[in-house]
Amino acid sequence: xxxxxxxxxxxxxxxxxxxNSVNIIAxxxxxxxxxESEGTIKYDGKLKGNINAKGKIVVGITGVIExxxxxxxxxxxGKVTGKITVNELLSIKSTANxxxxxxxSKLHVEPGALFNGTCKMKNPNExxxxxxxxNTRKR
Numbered sequence: 001x002x003x004x005x006x007x008x009x010x011x012x013x014x015x016x017x018x019x020n021s022v023n024i025i026a027x028x029x030x031x032x033x034x035x036e037s038e039g040t041i042k043y044d045g046k047l048k049g050n051i052n053a054k055g056k057i058v059v060g061i062t063g064v065i066e067x068x069x070x071x072x073x074x075x076x077x078g079k080v081t082g083k084i085t086v087n088e089l090l091s092i093k094s095t096a097n098x099x100x101x102x103x104x105s106k107l108h109v110e111p112g113a114l115f116n117g118t119c120k121m122k123n124p125n126e127x128x129x130x131x132x133x134x135n136t137r138k139r
Contacts, residue, residue: 020055027062034067041071044078061095 021039025031029045037053044060049067051057056073059065063078070085079097084090086104094112102119109115 027060050082059096 040055089106090104094110
């Protein structure tokens with residue numbers, strides 16, 4: 001981000017992103033491209049691209065994602081085609097249709113959910129180490 005100059009001639013620092021923020025993408029919205037967020041994302045639209053969030057990702061019943069998901073926690077109610085990497089808990093609800101590979105520490109799948117792919121479970125300590133290494137590389 002680029003700072004802006006104030007009327008006094010000093011450069012103002014841009015505001016830091018709020019990790020507690022919630023981004024809502026409503027049904028009827030289509031996005032082509034990647035999404036990154038410091039906070040939580042509630043996705044009910046259509047996406048052709050990847051989502052990377054430090055918080056939680058909720059794919060609603062009408063949500064359709066064709067791409068990879070990387071986050072701390074996730075709830076899938078809609079359709080996801082791609083790799084899902086979750087550091088903590090991945091919850092796949094009965095209305096979900098997941099096609100692709102999963103890497104997570106904890107997994108909850110409700111009866112009626114569809115999942116076609118592979119699943120790798122890793123211990124929570126391994127997930128925290130991976131997240132720290134990923135965050136360090138981004139700096």
